Amino acid sequence: MHLVLEVDADKAVESAVERRVAEIRRAAEQEGIAVEKLERRGTKQIVLEAKDEKALGEVEKILGSYPEMERSRRGPAGLLLTMSGQEVAAIQERALEQNVEKLRNRVDEFGVREPLIQREGDRRIIVQLPGIKDPERAIKLIGKTALLEFKLVDNQHNLEEALKGKVPEGSQILYQKVLDEQGRVVQRIPFLLEKKTLLTGDVITSARARPAQQPPDFEVGLEFDREGARIFDEITGKNVRRQLAIVLDDNVYSAPVIQTRIAGGRAQITGRFTPEEARDLAIVLRAGALPAPVKVIANLTVGPLLGQDSVRAGVQASILAGMLVILLMAVYYRVAGVIADLALFLNLLMMLGVLAGIQATLTLPGIAGIALTVGMAVDSNVLIFERIREELKLGKTVRSAIDSGYGKAWVTILDSHITALITAMALFLFGTGPVRGFAVTFALGILINLFTATVGTKVIFDWLILRGMKRVSI
Amino acid sequence: MEIVGKTNIDFLGMRRIAFLASALLVLVGLFASVQIARGRANLGIDFVGGTSVQVLFDRPVELGEVRTVLAGGGFADSELQQFVGGRRLFIRIKASGESVAGTGARIEETLRQGVSGNPFILESSNEVGPVIGRELQVAALWAIAVSLLGIVTYIAWRFEFRFGIAATVATFHDVLVVLGIFFVMGKEITLLIVTALLTLAGYSLTDTVVVFDRIRENFRARRRGSLAEIMNASINEVLSRTIMTSVTTLLAILAIYLLGGEVLHDFALALLFGIVIGTYSSVFVASALVYEWRVRFRRSGIETKRQAQSLH
Numbered sequence: 001m002h003l004v005l006e007v008d009a010d011k012a013v014e015s016a017v018e019r020r021v022a023e024i025r026r027a028a029e030q031e032g033i034a035v036e037k038l039e040r041r042g043t044k045q046i047v048l049e050a051k052d053e054k055a056l057g058e059v060e061k062i063l064g065s066y067p068e069m070e071r072s073r074r075g076p077a078g079l080l081l082t083m084s085g086q087e088v089a090a091i092q093e094r095a096l097e098q099n100v101e102k103l104r105n106r107v108d109e110f111g112v113r114e115p116l117i118q119r120e121g122d123r124r125i126i127v128q129l130p131g132i133k134d135p136e137r138a139i140k141l142i143g144k145t146a147l148l149e150f151k152l153v154d155n156q157h158n159l160e161e162a163l164k165g166k167v168p169e170g171s172q173i174l175y176q177k178v179l180d181e182q183g184r185v186v187q188r189i190p191f192l193l194e195k196k197t198l199l200t201g202d203v204i205t206s207a208r209a210r211p212a213q214q215p216p217d218f219e220v221g222l223e224f225d226r227e228g229a230r231i232f233d234e235i236t237g238k239n240v241r242r243q244l245a246i247v248l249d250d251n252v253y254s255a256p257v258i259q260t261r262i263a264g265g266r267a268q269i270t271g272r273f274t275p276e277e278a279r280d281l282a283i284v285l286r287a288g289a290l291p292a293p294v295k296v297i298a299n300l301t302v303g304p305l306l307g308q309d310s311v312r313a314g315v316q317a318s319i320l321a322g323m324l325v326i327l328l329m330a331v332y333y334r335v336a337g338v339i340a341d342l343a344l345f346l347n348l349l350m351m352l353g354v355l356a357g358i359q360a361t362l363t364l365p366g367i368a369g370i371a372l373t374v375g376m377a378v379d380s381n382v383l384i385f386e387r388i389r390e391e392l393k394l395g396k397t398v399r400s401a402i403d404s405g406y407g408k409a410w411v412t413i414l415d416s417h418i419t420a421l422i423t424a425m426a427l428f429l430f431g432t433g434p435v436r437g438f439a440v441t442f443a444l445g446i447l448i449n450l451f452t453a454t455v456g457t458k459v460i461f462d463w464l465i466l467r468g469m470k471r472v473s474i
Numbered sequence: 475m476e477i478v479g480k481t482n483i484d485f486l487g488m489r490r491i492a493f494l495a496s497a498l499l500v501l502v503g504l505f506a507s508v509q510i511a512r513g514r515a516n517l518g519i520d521f522v523g524g525t526s527v528q529v530l531f532d533r534p535v536e537l538g539e540v541r542t543v544l545a546g547g548g549f550a551d552s553e554l555q556q557f558v559g560g561r562r563l564f565i566r567i568k569a570s571g572e573s574v575a576g577t578g579a580r581i582e583e584t585l586r587q588g589v590s591g592n593p594f595i596l597e598s599s600n601e602v603g604p605v606i607g608r609e610l611q612v613a614a615l616w617a618i619a620v621s622l623l624g625i626v627t628y629i630a631w632r633f634e635f636r637f638g639i640a641a642t643v644a645t646f647h648d649v650l651v652v653l654g655i656f657f658v659m660g661k662e663i664t665l666l667i668v669t670a671l672l673t674l675a676g677y678s679l680t681d682t683v684v685v686f687d688r689i690r691e692n693f694r695a696r697r698r699g700s701l702a703e704i705m706n707a708s709i710n711e712v713l714s715r716t717i718m719t720s721v722t723t724l725l726a727i728l729a730i731y732l733l734g735g736e737v738l739h740d741f742a743l744a745l746l747f748g749i750v751i752g753t754y755s756s757v758f759v760a761s762a763l764v765y766e767w768r769v770r771f772r773r774s775g776i777e778t779k780r781q782a783q784s785l786h
Contacts, residue, residue, distance in 0.1 A: 004603075004606060006603075006605065135578075136579040139579075296601070297602075297605050297606055298601060298603055299599070299602075300600045300601070300602075301598060301600070310737055313734055313735035314730075314734055314735070314738065317729045317730045317732070317734040317738075318729070320729040321725060321729035321730065322726075324726070324729060325722045325726060328721065328722060328725065332718065365669065365738075365741070368741060368742075371727075371729065371730050371734075372673065372727070375722050375724070375726025375727060376680075376726075378719075378722050379680070379719045379723075382715050382722070383684065386714055386715040386718070389476075390711070408691070412683065412687040412688075415632055415687060416680035418628060419628060419680060420676040420677070422624040422628060422676075423624075423625070423672055423673065423675055423679070424676065425621075425624070426621035426624065426672065427617055427669065427672055429616075429620065430616045430620070431613070431617065431665075435665060435666075435669050438673075442673065
């Protein structure tokens with residue numbers, strides 16, 4: 001399976017800005033500064049309105065510790081903070097790197113042999129998972145952002161009113177999906193939650209799938225680190241009798257009422273999981289949330305059978321192609337043709353050797369490249385032989401006909417190989433995946449051929465002449 | 475053994491007919507290019523985005539049945555193609571939204587539930603987002619542009635500018651003609667076909683270079699005779715080589731065409747057409763272009779060089 005993921009790096013910037021909003025708000029509250037409005041605008045801006053100019057002056061002191069936020073005045077007591085381009089780029093870069101790392105952790109835990117996870121450019125990640133049996137499950141595992149958040153249910157406002165469109169500031173509506181036994185969504189229950197996130201999945205040290213209280217469902221048990229346990233203890237202590245929602249990627253999984261203060265840092269996510277789903281969820285939670293969500297923009301899956309099937313067809317075709325060409329050369333040029341056939345054989349052998357050396361995977365277009373090379377490989381020898389025939393017709397001796405045949409054909413061979421190589425290079429530079437495979441075998445064939453068809457055959461001719469060959473069968 | 479002995483064909487004398495035939499074919503190719511640019515051609519999902527699924531059933535299936543099942547699953551606008559006695563099925567759906575992830579799995583699920591009593595295995599599934607498709611289109615155009623530029627530069631350096639242009643025009647001609655043929659046949663233009671077109675560009679260029687090399691050599695050898703005579707003689711001299719090489723390559727491609735399986739079928743077909751057209755163009759078109767240019771605009775690098783040489 002070959003996946004191309006597009007990384008939404010702007011989301012990472014958004015959450016970084018959001019974090020700063022929360023920090024500034026907390027600092028302002030602590031100092032008792034009257035801030036009327038403080039919120040993120042767009043991807044990288046913060047709008048701030050202080051009560052008056054005096055309050056604004058105090059806020060600006062706090063902002064001193066955020067040099068990356070460029071300030072500009074907006075109205076009498078307002079500011080517009082814009083994150084510097086440098087910081088934005090740094091955050092995006094870090095998000096991409098962390099994404100790759102977290103995806104690698106997930107894939108490693110999922111247990112795939114020889115996975116390939118790498119960046120491609122500024123916004124893409126390539127994930128290759130050979131021999132995956134359940135592609136859909138793998139996509140879910142990879143595509144999930146896995147942002148786990150704990151949020152309090154808003155009990156100050158009316159859910160009905162909010163559903164009608166009057167969502168109170170600082171709150172949001174999220175849904176819980178209720179599934180039946182087959183895993184189909186039968187109901188969506190709305191929840192009015194406070195926007196403020198109390199705890200995220202960052203504090204998870206362990207996540208494990210285990211049977212839930214109602215069989216056959218499974219659930220995921222979580223353990224937090226010391227800091228997470230302390231915060232969780234504090235939250236539950238302060239909010240006894242209130243509902244605490246467990247939100248994963250903006251879906252509410254459960255919203256139990258806090259019965260008592262919970263120390264020790266343990267929690268669980270329930271929600272009609274099958275054992276596999278619970279296991280996969282545990283994997284993504286352990287590996288951690290992706291700082292930037294990803295979207296699968298290309299997914300190429302080749303079943304193992306087709307792979308074998310078509311590769312076999314390709315190999316058969318190449319063998320037939322080789323035999324036809326060998327036969328034709330031997331019939332048309334006789335002994336010289338057989339010499340060219342030897343060179344062709346050497347060409348193929350070296351090519352396979354190099355391909356094995358660079359550990360290239362033979363794709364179908366790659367095999368087509370080899371077959372095409374077979375067809376074109378003898379071209380150089382055809383050029384040389386036709387030249388020798390001409391020279392012989394001019395009445396030259398065998399030796400000088402062969403020498404000048406090679407000499408005169410050489411320039412042409414070089415020219416034709418270089419032009420073919422230019423095309424192969426263009427294919428390699430701008431092609432992707434299979435096209436590159438084709439370009440590589442094609443270019444290899446051309447380069448190796450330059451040697452085998454000229455030096456390889458000349459050596460045999462020279463040897464024959466040394467042995468006293470008087471006539472040339474060509 | 476010799477199939478083509480010493481020939482003396484007046485290739486340049488036939489240039490008017492060749493130009494006319496080529497012009498017509500190129501016109502079709504240009505029309506095809508315009509249609510492709512306008513999105514009216516049968517572009518593969520690798521260029522427009524979409525999903526293709528290949529499955530192999532245990533027993534032959536009815537296309538009509540599959541179509542109904544897919545339409546019921548919300549895949550009404552899918553294209554179907556059948557192979558191997560009706561057991562193997564290609565399903566292609568062009569992209570509608572930005573994200574295509576999961577379409578392949580949904581198609582598979584729809585088939586599993588809809589076509590009962592005839593199990594199948596999923597052989598391959600490709601999902602390509604439209605973003606990638608657009609990028610591949612651009613990349614393909616770049617590949618064509620860069621290889622053409624590289625070729626002109628090289629040949630202009632090795633020969634002279636005029637030859638470089640003629641070789642490029644002849645190569646472009648071959649690519650356009652094959653594109654036109656594929657368009658008329660209603661074949662899908664996929665990434666693999668573009669690869670084939672570029673490969674045949676390389677091939678046909680090689681063919682042309684061999685002819686040009688001989689022309690240059692004969693000019694340098696200070697042969698007697700008019701420009702047309704020297705050029706004709708050169709083409710005739712390399713004719714047996716041109717035909718021999720085309721035949722060996724054709725044999726190889728024919729093997730891929732016949733045995734390479736469905737995936738390589740159209741790829742091989744494009745190369746088959748390409749080799750025939752490429753051989754034709756290097757014999758009838760490329761040199762004729764140089765000749766025509768030379769005759770119309772008298773002075774040429776080769777001639778001045780020759781005159782300079784003959785003064786000594």
